[in-house]
Amino acid sequence: MSDSATLHYQGKDLVFPVITGTENESAMDISLLRKSTGLVTMDYGYQNTGSTRSKITFVDGANGILRYRGYNIEDLAANAMFPETAWLLIYGELPSADQLQKFRQMLTENALIHENLLNFFREMPPSAHPMGILSSIVNALGLFTPRFYDDENKAEAFNFTVANLISKVRTVAAFSYKASIGEPFVYPDAEKSYCANFLNMMFSSKAKPYNVDPLMVQALNTLLIVHADHEQNCSTSTVRMVGSSQASLYASVCAGICALWGPLHGGANQAALETLMQVQQSGMSVKTVMERAKDKNDPFKLSGFGHRVYKSYDPRAKVLKGLVHTFFNKGSLNDPLMEIASELEEAALKDDYFIERKLYPNVDFYSGILYHAMGIPTNMLTVMFAIGRLPGWIAHWKEMHDDPESKINRPRQIYTGHTERPWIKLADRV
Numbered sequence: 001m002s003d004s005a006t007l008h009y010q011g012k013d014l015v016f017p018v019i020t021g022t023e024n025e026s027a028m029d030i031s032l033l034r035k036s037t038g039l040v041t042m043d044y045g046y047q048n049t050g051s052t053r054s055k056i057t058f059v060d061g062a063n064g065i066l067r068y069r070g071y072n073i074e075d076l077a078a079n080a081m082f083p084e085t086a087w088l089l090i091y092g093e094l095p096s097a098d099q100l101q102k103f104r105q106m107l108t109e110n111a112l113i114h115e116n117l118l119n120f121f122r123e124m125p126p127s128a129h130p131m132g133i134l135s136s137i138v139n140a141l142g143l144f145t146p147r148f149y150d151d152e153n154k155a156e157a158f159n160f161t162v163a164n165l166i167s168k169v170r171t172v173a174a175f176s177y178k179a180s181i182g183e184p185f186v187y188p189d190a191e192k193s194y195c196a197n198f199l200n201m202m203f204s205s206k207a208k209p210y211n212v213d214p215l216m217v218q219a220l221n222t223l224l225i226v227h228a229d230h231e232q233n234c235s236t237s238t239v240r241m242v243g244s245s246q247a248s249l250y251a252s253v254c255a256g257i258c259a260l261w262g263p264l265h266g267g268a269n270q271a272a273l274e275t276l277m278q279v280q281q282s283g284m285s286v287k288t289v290m291e292r293a294k295d296k297n298d299p300f301k302l303s304g305f306g307h308r309v310y311k312s313y314d315p316r317a318k319v320l321k322g323l324v325h326t327f328f329n330k331g332s333l334n335d336p337l338m339e340i341a342s343e344l345e346e347a348a349l350k351d352d353y354f355i356e357r358k359l360y361p362n363v364d365f366y367s368g369i370l371y372h373a374m375g376i377p378t379n380m381l382t383v384m385f386a387i388g389r390l391p392g393w394i395a396h397w398k399e400m401h402d403d404p405e406s407k408i409n410r411p412r413q414i415y416t417g418h419t420e421r422p423w424i425k426l427a428d429r430v
């Protein structure tokens with residue numbers, strides 16, 4: 001394989017090195033392009049742009065492969081717990097028993113949020129979207145924990161921030177739900193595991209104690225693991241972008257949550273579920289849904305299908321589809337939307353439009369059904385994605401900060417506006 005690429009420009013041959021990753025992916029290194037030619041590259045949506053070297057997550061979109069730090073997503077989903085997956089992503093190796101125990105302890109110790117922050121939930125309109133609440137409070141958490149900025153021991157401060165964020169984000173998510181339905185908050189329980197604690201804070205109330213169902217805990221654990229990282233996606237690139245200015249981890253994660261919210265990214269799980277509900281309620285046929293999804297004049301999109309990187313079945317969707325079937329077969333989850341989803345998938349996989357464009361179900365197609373069947377409200381689905389994605393954001397923020405080659409992210413542009421023109425006085429304007 002060639003280890004350089006030649007560009008012929010203005011009568012000159014310019015040679016650029018080709019760098020190759022451990023899975024043989026190659027990139028032409030154009031770091032010196034502007035210096036040697038005055039050119040910049042133009043790449044809308046960064047479809048051909050590599051922004052960094054990374055050791056965290058490998059995605060092979062053609063073959064449907066996803067690995068965190070070398071471990072297959074299928075193995076992690078079947079065997080790991082979410083806190084140990086978070087540790088793996090952030091620190092690079094599976095934790096030892098001692099490391100995991102200490103990490104769990106830190107998660108327990110940092111689960112509570114400052115009482116002053118509770119007013120924030122109470123003052124928000126009940127209709128406020130939980131993603132807006134989550135991003136605002138995550139930013140505010142940084143203000144309540146100045147230790148990160150002051151501590152001279154950076155490693156210790158970072159470890160504290162990791163546990164603080166991963167633990168508190170779950171409390172914030174559950175509290176935002178309780179606030180939205182006007183129920184008192186249920187505080188974290190030090191005796192419960194990460195996932196059981198979340199379910200308890202969501203569904204327990206004075207009027208009706210909640211018996212944590214181990215199958216629900218298992219489903220939530222798997223859901224969080226499959227969402228935990230996905231290399232340089234929109235929200236992770238946002239976290240890196242904001243962090244590249246040396247903004248704090250809290251501020252960077254807050255920006256990541258906002259980026260995740262959009263319907264083309266994490267917000268697709270809410271949109272996908274709403275589509276299934278719309279089909280159920282309106283009686284729209286699967287055929288009509290498919291026709292509308294293909295019609296370029298119709299703004300309707302089949303959310304939960306298609307992916308920038310996966311041009312085969314998303315392995316996360318495969319894990320979740322298996323999980324949905326396991327749970328439905330055991331009778332612990334029941335949801336008529338599952339049937340509609342199966343019909344839609346079957347129709348899409350046979351449809352020429354979807355085949356030609358290699359559009360397969362993505363992670364958001366089945367996660368929505370699973371969360372819905374677990375009783376998680378529709379507007380909380382993207383919040384669930386954020387809880388899962390948090391370790392990935394932190395891992396990327398850390399990797400960027402530890403990389404001596406990283407620089408503030410600052411793309412160039414090709415200006416296409418007016419050239420210089422004279423000022424026009426207000427009275428002379430038409």
Ligand code: CMC
Pocket residue numbers: 045230233263264265266268293294301302303304305306307308309357359362363364
């Ligand atoms: N329904 C109908 N047509 C679609 C869909 C869809 N869900 N997704 C892509 N297409 C068409 C698109 O119109 C285009 O057609 P044409 O070539 O005729 O112009 C072609 O497929 C290529 O799509 P694209 O939008 O140019 O591809 P992209 O890489 O820029 O966008 C995507 C990827 C995920 C934004 C897009 O597939 C999409 O909008 N999907 C629905 C939203 C969704 O499910 N997002 C969640 C992605 S997975 C979670 C995450 O990691 O964010």
